[in-house]
Amino acid sequence: DQQVKQNSPSLSVQEGRISILNCDYTNSMFDYFLWYKKYPAEGPTFLISISSIKDKNEDGRFTVFLNKSAKHLSLHIVPSQPGDSAVYFCAASARGGSEKLVFGKGTKLTVNP
Amino acid sequence: EADIYQTPRYLVIGTGKKITLECSQTMGHDKMYWYQQDPGMELHLIHYSYGVNSTEKGDLSSESTVSRIRTEHFPLTLESARPSHTSQYLCASSESGRGMRETQYFGPGTRLLVL
Numbered sequence: 001d002q003q004v005k006q007n008s009p010s011l012s013v014q015e016g017r018i019s020i021l022n023c024d025y026t027n028s029m030f031d032y033f034l035w036y037k038k039y040p041a042e043g044p045t046f047l048i049s050i051s052s053i054k055d056k057n058e059d060g061r062f063t064v065f066l067n068k069s070a071k072h073l074s075l076h077i078v079p080s081q082p083g084d085s086a087v088y089f090c091a092a093s094a095r096g097g098s099e100k101l102v103f104g105k106g107t108k109l110t111v112n113p
Numbered sequence: 114e115a116d117i118y119q120t121p122r123y124l125v126i127g128t129g130k131k132i133t134l135e136c137s138q139t140m141g142h143d144k145m146y147w148y149q150q151d152p153g154m155e156l157h158l159i160h161y162s163y164g165v166n167s168t169e170k171g172d173l174s175s176e177s178t179v180s181r182i183r184t185e186h187f188p189l190t191l192e193s194a195r196p197s198h199t200s201q202y203l204c205a206s207s208e209s210g211r212g213m214r215e216t217q218y219f220g221p222g223t224r225l226l227v228l
Contacts, residue, residue, distance in 0.1 A: 002155075009153065032214045043117075043203050043219035044156070051214065089156065093214070100172075101217060103155040 003027045004092050006104035014112055019077040021107050023090030026071065030092040034101070035064060035075045038087045047088075048075070080111045116140060117220035119204050125226045126194055134189045134223045136204035145187040146217060148203040149173060156203060162187055194227045201225070 005024045013019045023033075031052035036044035050057040050064045050073065057064050063076045077084055090104040117138045126132055138145065143164045148156040148171075158171030162181040176198070177191050187206075191198055202223045207215040 004155070034216065036219075041122075041201075041222070041224060043119075043205075043222045046216055046218060049214070049216060091156075095214075100158060100161070101156075105153065105155045 001026075002104070003030075004090055004102050004104040006088075006090055006107050008107050009105070010108040010110070012110045012112065013080050015082055016079045019075075019080045019084065019109055019111065021075040021077075021088050021090075021109065023073050023075075023104055024071060025073075025092050027092070027094065027102075028071070029094035030102075031095050032093045033064070033066060033073050034091045034093075035062075036089040036091060037084075038089060038106070044089055077109075080109075082111050082113050085109055085111050117204060117206055117218060119202075119220035119223050121223060122221060123224050123226075125228065127228050128193075128195055130194050132191050132194055132225070134202055134204075134225070136187045136189070136220055137185050138187075138206040138220075139185060140206065140208070141184060142206035142208045142218075143184065144207045144215065144217075145181065146205040146207075147171070147177075147179060147187070147189050148205065149175065150201045150203060150222075160189065194225075196227045199225060199227050 034049040035047045038044040066073045087106040087108045089106045091101040120135045145162045147160040150156045157173035159175040160179040162168045204220040205217040207217045
């Protein structure tokens, strides 16, 4: 049973527009969320994170929004650039215990010039 | 940010061979992890370590083994490779404590093909 779900396997947007990647989770104990970006044949690169005590975190072109009541988070990229084309993974962890990360299956973003 | 190195980057090997995938980090992180990832799928944790001489199996059953004799080094070994072991193997490390939630930093991965 997947605890972190990224229901869109792929997303295509035009350069300069906004990209919105979505992630849903089922485990109410999750209280820390991260987004990673992965190019083919490379390891994931950390992008941005958010704690459950916040509902928004911003870093440059990247903003993550958290809706705890809906168990939903989203990553906004504005403006999108061709170099943003990659697979984006959502991950979550719960405080206490091992704090291991649980990953979604990823969304492949393609930004067209 | 951690500097994590994995070798080899690519490995093609025959069935039955013994292989060791190397992972080293230079930041002194106490926690290290091995993940397995297939295309279009999530990363699955197969092993982790919270320090020297500490190793645990992850959520995905794996026939591989790991060791943690030094803080910076966390190799993964397959005694007898099989085609079902074909996958990408990702090593990560993180720093715990200081009241902050941990962020895992990944190496470039090893793409393994067993014929």
